[in-house]
Amino acid sequence: MTDQVFDWMAAANKKAKGKRPEYFDDPEDERMLSILMAVVGEVSVLRERMDTVERLLDAKGTISRDDIESYTPDKEAAYERGAMIREYIYRVMRGPHQMVEELQQAEPPVEEVSRELKEI
Amino acid sequence: MSKTVPNDQKLDVAPPYNAVARHGVSPQPSHDEIARFDFLANFNKFMASTLSPGNKLAYDKRVLPAFLKEHGREPQDRFEIRHAMNKDPFHKFWSALKRNSMEMRQQNGRAIVLRQIDELNAKARQYNEGAQGVKSTLELNPEIAIPRYQSAVDIHCMPGSYHGEELPGDVSAGANYDCGIFATTGGGLGALTDGGGQALVDWIKKERPGWEPRRVLDIGTTVGHNIVPLALAFPDCEFIAIDTAAPILRYAHARAQSLGATNIKFIQANAEDLSRWDDGTFDWVQTTMFLHETSGKALPKIIAEGYRVLADNGLMLHLEQPEYSDAMPLFEQFLRDWDAFNNNEPFWSSMHALDMKDEMVKAGFDRDELFETGVRAVVDREIFPEAPTGEDEDHGRAAFWHAYGAWKNADQMQEAAE
Ligand SMILES: C[S@@+](CC[C@H](N)C(=O)[O-])C[C@H]1O[C@@H](n2cnc3c(N)ncnc32)[C@H](O)[C@@H]1O
Numbered sequence: 449m450t451d452q453v454f455d456w457m458a459a460a461n462k463k464a465k466g467k468r469p470e471y472f473d474d475p476e477d478e479r480m481l482s483i484l485m486a487v488v489g490e491v492s493v494l495r496e497r498m499d500t501v502e503r504l505l506d507a508k509g510t511i512s513r514d515d516i517e518s519y520t521p522d523k524e525a526a527y528e529r530g531a532m533i534r535e536y537i538y539r540v541m542r543g544p545h546q547m548v549e550e551l552q553q554a555e556p557p558v559e560e561v562s563r564e565l566k567e568i
Numbered sequence: 569m570s571k572t573v574p575n576d577q578k579l580d581v582a583p584p585y586n587a588v589a590r591h592g593v594s595p596q597p598s599h600d601e602i603a604r605f606d607f608l609a610n611f612n613k614f615m616a617s618t619l620s621p622g623n624k625l626a627y628d629k630r631v632l633p634a635f636l637k638e639h640g641r642e643p644q645d646r647f648e649i650r651h652a653m654n655k656d657p658f659h660k661f662w663s664a665l666k667r668n669s670m671e672m673r674q675q676n677g678r679a680i681v682l683r684q685i686d687e688l689n690a691k692a693r694q695y696n697e698g699a700q701g702v703k704s705t706l707e708l709n710p711e712i713a714i715p716r717y718q719s720a721v722d723i724h725c726m727p728g729s730y731h732g733e734e735l736p737g738d739v740s741a742g743a744n745y746d747c748g749i750f751a752t753t754g755g756g757l758g759a760l761t762d763g764g765g766q767a768l769v770d771w772i773k774k775e776r777p778g779w780e781p782r783r784v785l786d787i788g789t790t791v792g793h794n795i796v797p798l799a800l801a802f803p804d805c806e807f808i809a810i811d812t813a814a815p816i817l818r819y820a821h822a823r824a825q826s827l828g829a830t831n832i833k834f835i836q837a838n839a840e841d842l843s844r845w846d847d848g849t850f851d852w853v854q855t856t857m858f859l860h861e862t863s864g865k866a867l868p869k870i871i872a873e874g875y876r877v878l879a880d881n882g883l884m885l886h887l888e889q890p891e892y893s894d895a896m897p898l899f900e901q902f903l904r905d906w907d908a909f910n911n912n913e914p915f916w917s918s919m920h921a922l923d924m925k926d927e928m929v930k931a932g933f934d935r936d937e938l939f940e941t942g943v944r945a946v947v948d949r950e951i952f953p954e955a956p957t958g959e960d961e962d963h964g965r966a967a968f969w970h971a972y973g974a975w976k977n978a979d980q981m982q983e984a985a986e
Binding site for chain 1: 579580581582583584586587598599600602603604606607608610611613614618619621622625626629657658660661662663665667668669672674675678679682685721722725726727728729734735909912951
């Protein structure tokens with residue numbers, strides 16, 4: 449047993465030694481993305497918890513916290529939950545995903561299209 | 569569960585974290601901790617298969633053309649590609665997402681472990697200590713210094729690295745390393761993260777049926793993921809697993825004991841100096857996913873020491889990601905280098921540019937004793953998917969390795985016998 453209270457969550461946040469690369473021009477964007485990604489992850493966690501609750505309720509009608517903690521999906525449920533997370537990731541990652549499509553097909557600005565339509 | 573996969577289960581999703589096998593010192597994850605790893609495992613799959621192709625598109629469509637225009641020539645190495653790609657908005661964003669995923673994996677793993685660190689330390693002690701104190705199969709030597717190549721940065725952004733302790737004498741580094749690999753590999757290494765070791769067992773049984781090595785040395789064993797399967801497959805053989813880091817050895821030893829691999833002795837030692845072992849002590853000297861975390865001067869020393877302690881007719885084997893040969897396109901080399909600069913693997917790039925065959929010849933082997941082979945993780949395919957290779961693979965993390973090996977003086981031994 450440790451004598452003093454060990455602040456494990458603060459300790460979990462420890463930074464890895466080694467300068468962090470800078471990906472964006474504005475350092476604040478680095479922080480914003482890290483917060484956003486954490487929220488993206490936590491929403492996924494909430495959804496999975498909700499799914500557990502729903503499945504348990506379907507099966508038993510009433511549940512306890514222990515039921516949630518000890519829930520283990522069978523193969524089919526595991527796949528369905530994986531597919532649910534995958535769908536969720538596609539939903540939130542629409543922007544970066546569309547960047548890939550943009551790269552596949554370069555497009556003229558809509559302003560240009562607008563000028564064109566005026567003439568045809 | 570003997571259910572077959574329903575026909576509609578076609579999407580590539582990661583197996584649930586629940587499928588990870590538990591051993592005697594496994595951290596016990598809560599429902600939400602499992603869900604965090606489930607998210608990351610699927611997110612990393614998405615990054616590798618859906619977003620990563622954008623890197624090649626960005627390169628072909630705009631980064632390379634701009635480079636050609638500016639320099640009037642092709643990039644001459646992976647570094648030039650990296651510098652050019654680091655200015656590309658798509659690659660920047662992809663890298664930033666990936667870096668975040670690595671950092672989240674560490675935070676999540678550490679939170680699971682540190683929340684229950686007292687219990688984990690107590691469990692480890694149960695396996696590590698016998699009636700006479702610490703068991704003889706765990707030998708810690710506090711005078712072993714952590715080499716600069718291990719302490720310069722925290723490797724793969726793992727806060728505290730392999731040797732860090734949160735509480736004196738703890739196992740947190742090992743437990744965190746162990747519990748989070750699922751998230752970065754999407755389960756590709758199997759329920760006990762030992763798909764590499766399982767593959768070695770299959771390989772050696774085919775390569776040398778009936779061979780019974782007397783003593784095996786595993787260098788840089790970490791938590792022993794890939795040595796436990798070998799130890800279980802050769803129960804009469806004595807295994808020595810060394811590492812410079814005490815916290816992961818405490819965990820490794822407890823983990824191995826709980827899995828029944830009691831024939832492994834874990835020793836805190838630096839592989840650059842194996843002088844405590846006589847020439848020819850071992851029939852098999854190996855490293856798995858280790859050499860890339862050493863340094864330019866340490867690597868040849870380690871291989872030379874390994875050669876010295878290897879007996880005639882003995883096997884040396886190193887499992888790594890494939891080297892950057894001239895045949896490998898520079899763009900692929902650049903992608904494989906991502907971890908070097910974005911995930912704190914400072915020797916990764918230089919190591920993969922080495923010709924391992926030359927290194928082994930320098931250590932003493934004859935060139936015609938050398939062999940190379942591919943090794944694919946052996947895992948339960950019912951639960952764990954085959955990790956993708958090629959276009960869709962998460963470069964640097966694919967569960968498919970290149971083995972550089974040699975049988976020491978095998979030809980001479982053969983001739984002498986005839
Ligand atoms: C990437 S890990 C190896 C993974 C492990 N072999 C496996 O298959 O799971 C590298 C390990 O090498 C250890 N290490 C680094 N330099 C070393 C040295 N000179 N001698 C012994 N161990 C070393 C580190 O502490 C770390 O645990």
